[in-house]
Amino acid sequence: MKTKFTMAVKMRRTTNRLLLLSFGFLLFGGSVSAQGITGRWATYGKKMWNGHWEQEIIGLNQNGSVITGTFESLTGKTNVHGTIVGSHFEIYAWDRKTPALVGDFVNGELHGTMFGRPFVAKAARPEDEIPAVEYIAPPSLHIVLKNGLAKTPPMGWNSWNHFGEDVTESDIRAAADALVSSGMRDAGYIYVNIDGTWEGRRDSHGNLLPNRKFRHIQALAEYVHSKGLKIGIYSSPGPYDCAGYPTSYGHEQQDAIDFARWGIDFIKYDWCSAEKIYHDDQIRAVYQKMGDALVATGRPIVYSLCEYGREDVQEWGADVGGNLWRTTDDIHDSWGSMIANVERQAAFAPYAGPGHWNDPDMLEIGNGGMTSDEYRTQMSLWALVAAPLLAGNNLQKMTEETKSILLNKEVIVIDQDLLGKQAVPERQGDLETWIKPLSDGGAAVGVVNLGSSTKTATIRTAGLRLRGTVTHARNLWSHEEVQFAQGVYSATVMPHATLLLRICVQTGPNPRE
Numbered sequence: 001m002k003t004k005f006t007m008a009v010k011m012r013r014t015t016n017r018l019l020l021l022s023f024g025f026l027l028f029g030g031s032v033s034a035q036g037i038t039g040r041w042a043t044y045g046k047k048m049w050n051g052h053w054e055q056e057i058i059g060l061n062q063n064g065s066v067i068t069g070t071f072e073s074l075t076g077k078t079n080v081h082g083t084i085v086g087s088h089f090e091i092y093a094w095d096r097k098t099p100a101l102v103g104d105f106v107n108g109e110l111h112g113t114m115f116g117r118p119f120v121a122k123a124a125r126p127e128d129e130i131p132a133v134e135y136i137a138p139p140s141l142h143i144v145l146k147n148g149l150a151k152t153p154p155m156g157w158n159s160w161n162h163f164g165e166d167v168t169e170s171d172i173r174a175a176a177d178a179l180v181s182s183g184m185r186d187a188g189y190i191y192v193n194i195d196g197t198w199e200g201r202r203d204s205h206g207n208l209l210p211n212r213k214f215r216h217i218q219a220l221a222e223y224v225h226s227k228g229l230k231i232g233i234y235s236s237p238g239p240y241d242c243a244g245y246p247t248s249y250g251h252e253q254q255d256a257i258d259f260a261r262w263g264i265d266f267i268k269y270d271w272c273s274a275e276k277i278y279h280d281d282q283i284r285a286v287y288q289k290m291g292d293a294l295v296a297t298g299r300p301i302v303y304s305l306c307e308y309g310r311e312d313v314q315e316w317g318a319d320v321g322g323n324l325w326r327t328t329d330d331i332h333d334s335w336g337s338m339i340a341n342v343e344r345q346a347a348f349a350p351y352a353g354p355g356h357w358n359d360p361d362m363l364e365i366g367n368g369g370m371t372s373d374e375y376r377t378q379m380s381l382w383a384l385v386a387a388p389l390l391a392g393n394n395l396q397k398m399t400e401e402t403k404s405i406l407l408n409k410e411v412i413v414i415d416q417d418l419l420g421k422q423a424v425p426e427r428q429g430d431l432e433t434w435i436k437p438l439s440d441g442g443a444a445v446g447v448v449n450l451g452s453s454t455k456t457a458t459i460r461t462a463g464l465r466l467r468g469t470v471t472h473a474r475n476l477w478s479h480e481e482v483q484f485a486q487g488v489y490s491a492t493v494m495p496h497a498t499l500l501l502r503i504c505v506q507t508g509p510n511p512r513e
């Protein structure tokens, strides 16, 4: 589902300070001359849902066989470097080991592949240039009023992981219907979150309108509310979201007021093109601006920060009014991505608690890229680290197995425990043990087998920091009681599976053994 624009979100701030290449390149851009490939080259991708075209400008400077320059889209800008031998060029962007642009310079045009997809770039005309944006300084820092929401990690569904840029209003309505009919709403999944690419254009009053995939957000919100659910929306502090659709830069208050008027209950605010405008050390102030704007609306709106963990967001996320903050790059529907994202949470455990949560990104359960054991591991680990549980699959086409994972109420209870403590891992060989203290004095314990062969996990109550005497223990996937013998329990764990137990204790003066 990722586009060039989506990939552009990964551009690093450090690359954005490069001065634009000389305007002289624009004047001579593309001409077949002694300058060779030197010039500014415009390329267009697909037509977007708001009628605009995906657009990039490649500014190149050739010196012998060496190429330097910039690559810019609506959402980001980065330095590039490469070589040209004869007519053949290979150009690298970001830290990638394979060239981002490969092709030939023929008849005054660049022909080849860009991130593996065919492209043609022609000499840029003035109207091809990416529109410049006036800089608006962010506010000075203060603490934003708490909204009192998300006392437990938010639960619901988000459109991005399955539908990506193609999500429509009817997909959102169908997701709301499916949350009800599947029993997920009653299990706690109440937010129905529209991710990026709902945006169209701004009207003459500056109000952001949806694109043609969405008729009327307010009517959609009413529909979602009529189902006993809440609705979320998505924007960015930059002028464009990660797919190039217009977002809240310079319109923060206006958008917050509109979102509140439409009945929005949750906003995901995604850094994306903001990196073209601000330095990383301004991120906190930028997020504070929307935090204040949301509070000023008077409507309870959960505030989800999405800036991929930059600038130690866990240290200030709650102070800008954030209820959850992404701590990682985007999750993908693979074991490696999922495990990497959750392991990154360990260092952030002290910052999670009622009202403010670390967010290792959304669930991939049911999307098909992992085995059932791996999806049970995602559910287990997300619950242990008190992560938001935002399903990201097609709710209308869930297998019974997917339902049994997402709807495992004994696991959901661990995630939603009122103490709000986040587990941290301890690793022994291929086995990684996560212990989450629970509000009743007991604990949830998950042992993940990271290896490729079956292992035996041993759990000792002595190491669990329990606040009482063990009364009983349950396996939360087999839904059976398990017996500890002299404080020890052992079980086999299949590769990439998780043994997940809840250990219950009696805290009173006469504990039952």
Ligand code: GLA
Residues within 6 Å of the ligand: 006, 009, 160, 195, 196, 241, 242, 243, 270, 306, 329, 330
């Ligand atoms: C970024 C976010 C994703 C998703 C996409 C949408 O990559 O991290 O979660 O919102 O943007 O373009």
